[in-house]
Amino acid sequence: xxxxxxxVQKLIRLKRFEEPRDGYFxxxxxEFRSRRNEGETSKGFLxxxxxxxxxxxxxxxxAGIAYAALLVVVLMWPNGPEAKQDSSRQPVIFEPKQPIRxxxxxxxxxxxxxxx
Amino acid sequence: xxxxxxxxSPADADKVLVALAQSGDTSAFDQLVVRYSPRLYGMIYHMTxxxxxxxxxxxxxxxxxxxxxxxxxxxxxxxxxxxxxxTNMTLxxxxxxxxxxxxxxxxxxxxxxxxxxxxxLAHAANPRHQSDLNELQKKLNEAMQSLSNDHRAVVTMxxxxxxxxxxxxxxxxxxxxxxRSRLFYxxxxxxxxxxxxxx
Numbered sequence: 001x002x003x004x005x006x007x008v009q010k011l012i013r014l015k016r017f018e019e020p021r022d023g024y025f026x027x028x029x030x031e032f033r034s035r036r037n038e039g040e041t042s043k044g045f046l047x048x049x050x051x052x053x054x055x056x057x058x059x060x061x062x063a064g065i066a067y068a069a070l071l072v073v074v075l076m077w078p079n080g081p082e083a084k085q086d087s088s089r090q091p092v093i094f095e096p097k098q099p100i101r102x103x104x105x106x107x108x109x110x111x112x113x114x115x116x
Numbered sequence: 117x118x119x120x121x122x123x124x125s126p127a128d129a130d131k132v133l134v135a136l137a138q139s140g141d142t143s144a145f146d147q148l149v150v151r152y153s154p155r156l157y158g159m160i161y162h163m164t165x166x167x168x169x170x171x172x173x174x175x176x177x178x179x180x181x182x183x184x185x186x187x188x189x190x191x192x193x194x195x196x197x198x199x200x201x202x203t204n205m206t207l208x209x210x211x212x213x214x215x216x217x218x219x220x221x222x223x224x225x226x227x228x229x230x231x232x233x234x235x236x237l238a239h240a241a242n243p244r245h246q247s248d249l250n251e252l253q254k255k256l257n258e259a260m261q262s263l264s265n266d267h268r269a270v271v272t273m274x275x276x277x278x279x280x281x282x283x284x285x286x287x288x289x290x291x292x293x294x295x296r297s298r299l300f301y302x303x304x305x306x307x308x309x310x311x312x313x314x315x
Contacts, residue, residue, distance in 0.1 A: 005303045007314040012275045012306065015162060015256055025153050028171070032149055032178055036142065 126151075130194040138185055145185070148194065149178055155277065156202045162272040163206045163265070164213075165257050173209055177202045192286060199287045203269060210265045252313065259309035267302035270295055 124132075130151075136144035156177060161170035181198050188197055260268055269288065273279040274295075285292045307314065 004307050004314050008303050008306045008310060009275050011252075011256060011310055011313055012260075012271060014252070015260070015276050016158075018161070018253075020157070020161075020167065025150070025157075028153055028157070028174070029146060029149055032175060033146065035175065035179065036182065 127193050127195070131190065134185070134188060134190070134194050137182075138188070145182060148181075148198075152195065152198055153178070156198065159199070159202060159272055159277060160206050162260065162276055163210065163268055165261060169209070169213075173206060174202070177205055180205065196283065196286050200289070203287055207265050207269065255310060255313065259306050262309055263302050263305060267298050267305070270298045271302045271306070274299055 130148070133144045133148050137148065153174060157170055157174045160173050160177070161167065164170055164173065177198065181201055184201075188194070192200075260271070263271065270284060273284045273287070274281065279287075281292050281295050284295045288295070
């Protein structure tokens with residue numbers, strides 16, 4: 001290790017003296033205990049504080065998209081909601097222009113059935 | 117309960133406390149909190165440079181450790197395990213924070229300028245530049261914040277907290293070579309930022 005690097009290390013080590021106030025860790029333990037007693041250890045302090053705004057925005061965007069999608073579905077629905085209520089309509093009767101081929105007509109090619 | 121007898125190593129004492137905590141003894145876990153909160157808080161504080169964030173994040177680390185204690189199998193020491201949780205959570209937090217109000221120098225220990233050890237060390241480290249300690253502290257924080265999160269993590273653990281390379285490699289789950297290389301580049305970068313103090 002060269003001399004400038006050693007000096008950098010000495011300077012950075014000074015940060016060891018940045019410590020919280022006296023009694024801080026006693027309060028810290030009390031805070032932890034009360035959170036545990038209230039069953040709040042499952043919640044994160046930071047996640048709610050740091051990403052709270054981002055999460056809310058996500059919820060709003062998601063709700064907006066869901067509402068828009070629902071609106072599109074309602075508008076695009078065939079004949080709209082009144083389709084079921086219109087009792088004046090007659091049922092559609094299918095009348096084929098050509099006679100339907102009888103599906104029971106035997107095929108032209110004889111089928112050989114193997115005998116046991 | 118006596119947590120540590122005269123012959124018992126800290127790691128052995130941890131094993132006993134962990135076993136008791138796993139069986140539901142909350143006071144045993146409290147003793148682990150007492151034992152490790154100063155070091156964990158220090159690591160997180162030096163990574164975030166913010167007291168409020170460090171407090172909340174350290175609380176969250178212990179909460180997570182408490183919830184996950186049943187999964188701790190003792191393959192590593194409790195110290196390595198909780199440090200790994202702390203480092204991962206801090207790195208994730210820093211990604212999210214995205215340079216939000218990066219560092220707060222106003223809420224650092226106000227008595228630091230009157231700390232004799234600090235004054236002596238500052239003098240010893242830099243006899244020619246006995247400049248204002250506030251200025252030095254500000255520069256140190258700026259220099260630390262200029263590092264990438266990964267580089268700041270190794271500088272915090274090695275230079276400030278005195279954790280050996282091998283232990284850091286276990287905590288960060290990288291090779292010792294990677295730890296050394298990160299330290300080398302971090303020191304070079306810090307040198308540039310602290311040039312005026314090391315001439």
